[in-house]
Amino acid sequence: MFEEAQYFAPVATRDDGTVEVELAAGHPGFADPVYRARRNAIAALALGYVPGTPIPTAEYTDQEHEVWRIVSRELAIKHRKYATAEYLEATERLGLPGERIPQLQEVGDLLEPLTGFRYLPAAGLVPLRDFYGVLADGFFHSTQYIRHHSTPLYTPEPDVIHEVIGHANALASDRYARLYRLAGNAARRVESEQALEFISKVFWFTLEFGVMSDQGELRAYGAGILSSYGEIEEFRGMDIRPLDLVAMGTTEYDITKYQDVLFRADSLEHLEDVVGGFWAECDDETVSRLTAQAR
Numbered sequence: 001m002f003e004e005a006q007y008f009a010p011v012a013t014r015d016d017g018t019v020e021v022e023l024a025a026g027h028p029g030f031a032d033p034v035y036r037a038r039r040n041a042i043a044a045l046a047l048g049y050v051p052g053t054p055i056p057t058a059e060y061t062d063q064e065h066e067v068w069r070i071v072s073r074e075l076a077i078k079h080r081k082y083a084t085a086e087y088l089e090a091t092e093r094l095g096l097p098g099e100r101i102p103q104l105q106e107v108g109d110l111l112e113p114l115t116g117f118r119y120l121p122a123a124g125l126v127p128l129r130d131f132y133g134v135l136a137d138g139f140f141h142s143t144q145y146i147r148h149h150s151t152p153l154y155t156p157e158p159d160v161i162h163e164v165i166g167h168a169n170a171l172a173s174d175r176y177a178r179l180y181r182l183a184g185n186a187a188r189r190v191e192s193e194q195a196l197e198f199i200s201k202v203f204w205f206t207l208e209f210g211v212m213s214d215q216g217e218l219r220a221y222g223a224g225i226l227s228s229y230g231e232i233e234e235f236r237g238m239d240i241r242p243l244d245l246v247a248m249g250t251t252e253y254d255i256t257k258y259q260d261v262l263f264r265a266d267s268l269e270h271l272e273d274v275v276g277g278f279w280a281e282c283d284d285e286t287v288s289r290l291t292a293q294a295r
């Protein structure tokens with residue numbers, strides 16, 4: 001079963017119009033009323049977003065900027081050791097601020113001249129068909145909140161650090177951005193939920209958690225690894241398997257812990273050939289055929 005829904009805290013709009021983010025009891029910010037109020041306010045901003053207008057500004061507190069500063073600095077050190085050359089070059093190209101959380105509007109303003117991508121605000125989980133579909137048009141849905149300050153190096157859910165440091169840096173690469181668009185085109189092309197799920201799993205094991213041979217060693221290009229202070233130190237010790245569409249599209253994964261099965265591309269060309277080639281051409285029929293091979 002595909003369980004991405006549990007990855008994001010549910011967002012509810014009450015009868016009186018107030019917005020409430022339902023954090024799980026184990027969430028680092030669960031018992032902090034100030035953080036809970038921040039989360040509700042930031043979710044309300046995204047829900048109030050009107051497409052075609054500037055993205056509402058989230059007025060971050062000094063404490064929130066401090067979390068970004070700490071994590072940005074620590075991840076930049078690790079990226080030099082663990083990220084692919086393509087990702088590192090794209091990071092240079094994008095030039096995200098390290099001292100403060102950039103607004104999503106600003107992230108789009110930096111990205112658009114490079115690869116045409118812009119950001120869209122999301123309060124929480126975006127339905128798969130929308131999330132992937134708009135990639136085809138160069139839009140990336142992103143949460144705006146930041147993790148709780150008590151655990152700057154850990155988050156149980158994707159926050160603005162994951163969305164921007166993980167994804168926007170990758171989206172600043174022409175070659176990775178092309179793969180995101182191809183995933184979007186594939187999601188638009190298929191009709192069945194099974195095919196959509198297969199495509200999203202291939203995305204999960206590549207653009208979220210992909211690794212490849214690069215500069216003579218195993219390096220990461222997936223946003224989930226590159227935005228995780230803990231996971232980035234662990235991926236080389238995981239169960240590393242060769243890039244395989246059938247396996248990626250049908251392997252179950254648990255989003256609540258480190259990914260213990262990862263798929264390695266031999267090179268960026270290899271990733272583009274196998275995964276880009278699949279997304280460029282696949283339809284419901286292709287996916288049924290591949291799924292049957294897994295049985």
Ligand SMILES: [Fe+2]
Binds near residue numbers: 158162167208
């Ligand atoms: Fe992600």
